Amino acid sequence: MKTQQSFMPGKVLIDKNTISRRVDEIAQEIANEYKGQDLVMLALLRGSFVFLADLIRSLFEHSMPLTVDFISVSSYGDSVVSSGSAVIEHSHKLKLKGRQVIIVDDILDTGTTLAAVKEHLLKEEPACIKTCVLLDKPARRNLPVTADIIGFTVENVFVVGYGLDYDDDYRYLPHIAELDGTKSND
Ligand code: IMP
Ligand code: MG
Numbered sequence: 001m002k003t004q005q006s007f008m009p010g011k012v013l014i015d016k017n018t019i020s021r022r023v024d025e026i027a028q029e030i031a032n033e034y035k036g037q038d039l040v041m042l043a044l045l046r047g048s049f050v051f052l053a054d055l056i057r058s059l060f061e062h063s064m065p066l067t068v069d070f071i072s073v074s075s076y077g078d079s080v081v082s083s084g085s086a087v088i089e090h091s092h093k094l095k096l097k098g099r100q101v102i103i104v105d106d107i108l109d110t111g112t113t114l115a116a117v118k119e120h121l122l123k124e125e126p127a128c129i130k131t132c133v134l135l136d137k138p139a140r141r142n143l144p145v146t147a148d149i150i151g152f153t154v155e156n157v158f159v160v161g162y163g164l165d166y167d168d169d170y171r172y173l174p175h176i177a178e179l180d181g182t183k184s185n186d
Helices: 016-034 049-061 112-122
Strands: 009-014 039-045 067-073 088-090 100-108 128-136 149-153 176-179
Touching (some): 016 128, 016 149, 088 112, 100 112
Parallel strands (some): 039 100, 100 128, 128 149
Antiparallel strands (some): 067 088
């Protein structure tokens, strides 16, 4: 049983139907680009699991077969502020050499995680690595990192739901909500 939360989900920023429509558009975009190619989707645990699950099933609807693997990267713990370093805790098993790779993550925030994962994967000499994030929060970027495919851009606010957590909670929400009390005025 959890003790009293200091933060709670507040305003719904992106509802589930809007997410679903956008995931389908992204799947269409990926299918158009990768049709007939050997595609590996590498999902970052744990925040991307809901997005990945919907995306790969939508890709099937667009006749795009693929292979999935996972990388676990250290998270925020019970903080809403990035630690500024990304530690790869468990790496993928699939061989990537010469293959088309898309890294899938829930949100691109400071850029630390995607930069570290991309550098880690490039050592395996894939044919091409692209990045796909459900959310982009450009206001907090401190590395020159951009994602190739972005679902939605969000303001400088901590968000939860659709796989994204605060202190391991709220991943189950079917929508993206703002975590009350985390909006920054800078
Ligand atoms: P970055 O390394 O700062 O870009 O952070 C990326 C990771 O931080 C994401 O994969 C998320 O797991 C987590 N994160 C960043 N912003 C949020 C947020 O607003 N809500 C929940 N998790 C977040
Ligand atoms: Mg994450």
